[in-house]
Amino acid sequence: MELPLGDGTIEPRLDHCDVTIADPPGGETVDVRTAAERALDDPLGPSLADRVDPADEVAIVVTDVTRTAPDDVLLDVLLDRLADAGIGREQVTVVIGLGLHRPMTDEEIEAMLGPHADLAVNHDPESVVQVGTVGEDDVPVEIGAPVANADAVLSTGVVEPHQYAGFSGGAKTVAIGAGSESLIRYTHGPEMLARDGVRLGRVEGNPFRETIDAAGDLLGLDFSLNLTHGPAGVLGVRAGEGRRIVRELASIAREALSVPIDRDFDAVVCGVGAPKDANLYQATRGATYVALGDRNPLRESGRLVVPAALPEGAGVGMGEQRFYRRLREADDAESLYETMREGYEPGAQRAFVVARVLRDHDCYVTNSDAPAVVEECLMHAEDDVADAIDPGSEVLVVPDALNTLLVDAT
Template sequence: MDLPLGTGTIDVSLPDCEVTVARPAGSTPVDVRTAAERALEDSIGAPLADRVDPDDDVAIVVTDITRKAPDDVLLDVLLERLEACDVARGQVTVVIGLGLHRPMTDEEIEAMLGPHADLAINHDPESVVEVGTVADGDVPVEIGEPVVEADTVLSTGVVEPHQYAGFSGGAKTVVIGAGSESIIRYTHGPEMLAREGVRLGRVEGNPFRETIDRAGDLAGLDFSINLSYGPSGVLGVRAGEGRRVVRELASIARDALSVPIDRAYDAVVCGVGAPKDANLYQATRAATYVALGDRNPLREGGRIVVPAALPEGVGDGTGEQRFYRRLSGASDPESLYEQMRTGYEPGAQRAFVVARVLRDHDLSVTNSEAPEVVEECLMHAADGVVDALEPGSEVLVIPDALNTLLVD
């Protein structure tokens, strides 16, 4: 079978194992531009024309290189609609929502946004303005100056399964992508992540999602255009009020991406591919999505195998480096998990959830360009998938682990 690796695939054969492949049913994909234009015509809530004035300065917050989003198409459609509202191109600033990821290079921005790259700036988490508080006033919501200074705030995004928010998208692009360490520290801290309802695939009754949505109100998010993915491509596009956009697309995605699991396996092989397998920080999402989702398909002591290219090693951003320092400096997963339960710096949350998984399961990363980094981070490196598995194992293969929801 073919599994993703970087922008290509690898051929994986497991003749000595009993293999089951988990493929979501999906649905018929849509053309992104056509669906985006239709979404703007039939927006959820007030249309864009009612949310922007001709003399407004507009900030559009878009996802960064770690998200698989056709931001060039979504941005093109948004700019056309803004022009129809008599908003000139020169009134628009595109803010790349980095969160604590590294800044994108000029070449990467041009590749991502095409003819609109000249409008884009990287978010600077050090240049933020407080717009209010959440958590009963204890946590300031700080947003990048270009967003705060805009008269109208728009966002793009992908509504995809997310370890904490249930599904990403909506206000998350602005609050996390164009926010500061304060809100990331609170929403990604051990107290929040331990709360009931904070889990993959859940939107309703999810305290993480609710906090992000409240912070989005404070940030002045006026309008979102988001999409969701399935096995064959884009499942749908919705535009309008952020909360409702996320909920509609999450419902579509949940129906298309769920795979029932009725047995336990010795090992799970998780496909990732670009852009998420660019670094170890992002690629480990596959392991945590599988082991900490609705249905962990592994037997006690079962192994997780993730083919990942890792051309950036662990990753260069602030969050990625904090993740690396925590894992590489630990003697074992259990002691790291217990230590981090008392708190950690923003960005290190991925080390926390990875440690949580590693307490129960070995994690092997194969086919990578950075095996030494893998070994330093309490994981195992192997040349290929077959090298990471015991002959005779019962193996579940998930070709697209980040867009598959395992359920009972």
């Protein structure tokens, strides 16, 4: 049994347990560049050439270091097509969609974007322009200045399972990644996250997704180039209108990533790996994706085990630090959850969701560089996966918890 840890792997031994491995079908993989070029040749909606003008200043919003995406390849293909439309590199700004995550370093940007790193700027959530409002409460929709000042707005991104949006990608890369606290506060607040349709893997009838798409309309998102991936690699690439891209790629992902579950387990081991296990904020997605998905596979009082490297500890961004403070200062999960139902600052929503899970299940984080941080945050730290599981347990191992959809076998 092999599990991801940082950029490497570990091979925990659970010899005295009954182990089941959740192995998604995986699907057929594609070459990213070839698939991206074909997607641009046959877009969902108007072509890229129809959405830009040779005189345009163009902003391309890309994902940040917390996502696994070949942004360099997608960006390279987009720049080639923009050149064909008469738009030169000097007319393009690449905006890294940080949301409230920490800024990427020059070295990280170089590694992510290669020869196009010189075009990139980190999004600044405090330098934004309001472009309208969404929702019954007229929530301000604000966007970073480089995007607001552009004549055409494009995006790359990944359509992958997302705790709130159902699947990420489409307008989310821009509206959240290059937006401000106002929209994040609204979409990630307790009222929104408590709605029935806000669920991992659900796109249709999902109020979170609908709000993000409406914000994308206000922001003037003209064209997207997104992909979806499975355990073996990239499964598909689509280009064009964001809503249509997300629906089509989500369908491909569901078929490739779903694993039927027909019984309950004493423990679930949730594989995460880089880049998501760089900090506790991101790594806890492994636990919440499993416990709050379509089918919670745990028995009552069953435990979640997340091997995670945590070289950044809790995380250093604004959202990560708010998450850390909420968990660190709480006495127990139940009281934290009830307190946070009254509201919280953007970024702290991950503490709210973690508290929701911890009310019912203990969470053990193993193999980390920051066990003290884990223990501060209402969770348990152990040196190894085997140390976190009682002998004789029935264990479900999910090697890629962020890209596996556990569904009811019935």
